[in-house]
Amino acid sequence: MSLFYSVVSGFFVFGYWLLIAAVTLRILMKRRAVPSAMAWLLVIYILPLVGIIAYLSFGELHLGKKRAERAKAMWPSTARWLTELKECRRIFASDYSEVARPLFQLCYHRQGIEGVKGNHLQLLTASNATLETLILDIEQAQHNIDMVFYIWQPGGQVDLLAQAFMAAAMRGVKCRLLLDSAGSRQFFRSHYPNIMRTAGIEVVEVLKVNLLRLFFRRIDLRQHRKMVLIDNHIAYTGSMNMVDPRLFKQDAGVGQWVDLMARMEGPVATTLGIVYACDWEIETGKRLLPPSPCVNFMPFEQEHGHTIQVIASGPGFPDELIHQALLTAVYSARQQLTMTTPYFVPSDDLLHAICTAALRGVEVSIILPRDNDSMMVRWASRAFFSELLEAGVKIYQFEGGLLHTKSVLVDGQLSLIGTVNLDMRSLWLNFEVTLAIDDNDFGHDLDKIQRDYLTRSKLLAIKQWAKRPFWHRIVERIFYFFSPLL
Template identity: 65%
Template structure:
């Protein structure tokens, strides 16, 4: 009996160490960034069993067998669609500013997506006006409506959008709705999905969350895009989920969410339609062919002619595209950078790029909310303040609610607006989308909005920050330890 117990104990110990060693080699062979790898190794060594379970479920980007196969088949077909679009010579931008040229070249060479000319563009800063505009466009749709959102929460004006969408489907408009399972969990618990499907709308729950799938697919990989496409001519994107901020997350006590959306008219909708078709195929396995842009609608008045570049990221697309684009934009800055983001947990590369820009004499301004809806992120982001402040970066804390808009303005000329937070999850993991505009007049419009945010913010004083309580520094460093995973 004693011998059997001893053998069993040794087998258990050996199995334990073999498992630890196997996971360690797996992490090292993935060639991840050093902070990312070290964080996971420490978690596994300190909390072995929980750490291994967490790594297998959250540590690697795996879509699952079916989605991975669809992703491999999807991208070549998207490349062909982009080439067909760009073969229409008058649509593609032929000249960009010296500031924007490197970024546009990167995206064209890696994604096959060039800047598209002949678009009207308007920024929407008020959620009420944005939802009202969406309802109006849906009510006047003739052919097709496609939407993808991370969060759709019923209530208020969101219900008006749902009613308009149902009415559009009932009059024969082809409607598709793709919603993230985790973000839109409340929506899928209501009667709205059945009402929409009964009206003829294709409603798809993207990346379903389930304990049964926890080891088959990474559960925190989310569909984070926010896109509305109407008649292959009107497009919306930006930071706003399909929610009425008057009723959204009131229990968090951070105030109403403040968002920024772009409404576009023109051939840029065709580019975004190709990206949507890829998302739809990956989730459903069904290939949809977006129609080409309507040539009758591509020649707009010169005073409304904006060149827009779309950058998409996520599994199945070229890796780290938006991260690389932001790095190039920051390194290209010569005078001023203004960044708005609700969550500030940058990669080491991006943190160093921002600090180096400030050391070069660039006026760097970052606007974040004083309070946000994530306790972990709130404390982890503070761990980056000291390095940024030491480099001369101005950090503003917005006090007019939860500032959720995601924008970057470089030298008043190059603008980036989209769904991307400056955190690891958005930069390296989720399905995201960003539009880039190389235009000084549009840059002035974005700067006015950002300056309004600054007017409602409090500037962090570097000297006072250094005098903060020691216990706060300990908490910040504790949560900073998990920053590669947030």
């Protein structure tokens, strides 16, 4: 009997170390950043079972077999549609500003299409005004309304929008709604899914959280886009979830969320429609492409309007493109670089680019919320402050609520706005979208908004930061250790 137990225990010990060795080899074979690989290896060797389970659950980008097959199958038809679109030469820009040219060339080589011109953009900074404007557009919709959001929380002004959305569906407008399962859990626990479906809206719960599929798909892979498309002509995107900020997370102690949305008319609605069509097919298996190209594209003069490049990320989209776009934008800066983000946990490459910009004389400002709803991100982001301050980067802490706006402005000319946080999840994992706009007038508008944020912020002095308690530094380093995994 003792021999039997010895053999069994030996078998389990051998299997245990074999599993550790296999996971170690898998980590080493994956071409990931060294800090990320080292963090995973340390976790696995310090807490083997916990580390292995965590890595198999969160360490790799698993979309799931069914979705991965759909993502692969959708590209032939999408590529054909893009080929037809590229024949509409009049909507594509050929000249870019000096600061924007490298970024737009990168996107052309990675995505296959150039930036589109002839768009009209309006920046919306007040959430109530955004919802009111969106309701008016929904009430005038004639053909289709397509939405995707990370969070939809019923209540307040959002309920008025939901009523307008359902009324549109009942009068014959084709209405579709993609909502992330984790972010919109309150919505899916409410009565709204049923009454919306009864009204004729196709409501789809995206990336359902299911512990039974823990090892088959990353449960922390989220649909983080915020987009609305109306009649293939009007589009919205930006940082705002479908929430009423007067009611949203009021118990978090960070104040109301401050967001920025863009309302657009023109060809950019079609390029955003391609992104939505891909998301819809990956999740439902149903093909949904925008109408035939070159139809009603130019509501404005061809030689006027904003030039925009849509940059999308997530499984099935070009790898690391948003990260590459950010790096390109930062290295293109010659005079001024201003960034706003609620969550700041940059990659080593992005941190180095920002510091290098400041060291070569660029006026670099980063505006972050003083208070944050994520304790881990709040401490991890502070671990980068010393290096940034020593390089000459100005760090402003916003005191007017949780600044949720994601924006980058380079030399007053090149703007990036959208859903992308400057953290690992947005840069490497989630479904995200950002707009690159090459336009001096738009840059001026964004600059005014960022300056308004600065008036409600406090500049962090390097001497003040050096006097913080020693235990703060310890906590910062602990969470910095986990920064590649956030």
